[in-house]
Amino acid sequence: MPATVSTEAVLDLIRTELIDSGVEEETITPEAKFDDLDIDSLDAAELMATIKRKFHITIPRAELADVTVGQLAANVAEKAGL
Template sequence: MSTTLDRTAIEAFITDALVELGVSPDDIVADAALDDLEIDSLDMVELSQSIKKQLALPVKPKDFDDIDTIGQLLKLCWSKAGLE
């Protein structure tokens, strides 16, 4: 039986992943711009691969092209997990 992801689990994963990329936990808020957090395109590719592998969500690096904020990133992941 597979474990179903919920919004809280996805948010925790994204927070941990961003911290691993060097973002301060205090800066991880929904309206924070990824550019302001110094998350570049290579970081986004790494993040997309982690999301695909660890959360088993069907994401591709291209899905992240128009993502500018943490909130948008979370919405994308929630959408891919069927949690819209």
């Protein structure tokens, strides 16, 4: 894992995971809220597991409520860079 993690790298990972879960690519913007992306709890759990595996940090699924894709990416980048 690199010493610093960019928000853009995290955004790319989130986009890839969401597209693999069936979310329409054009709906995945930094401003999009997870609540509006039509992902189920299994998809959310898989996303959190991927983030944990890739960046070695844990983000509780509950933190996806009322959070944008960009906010999650920034949060992960910040925690992973510590």
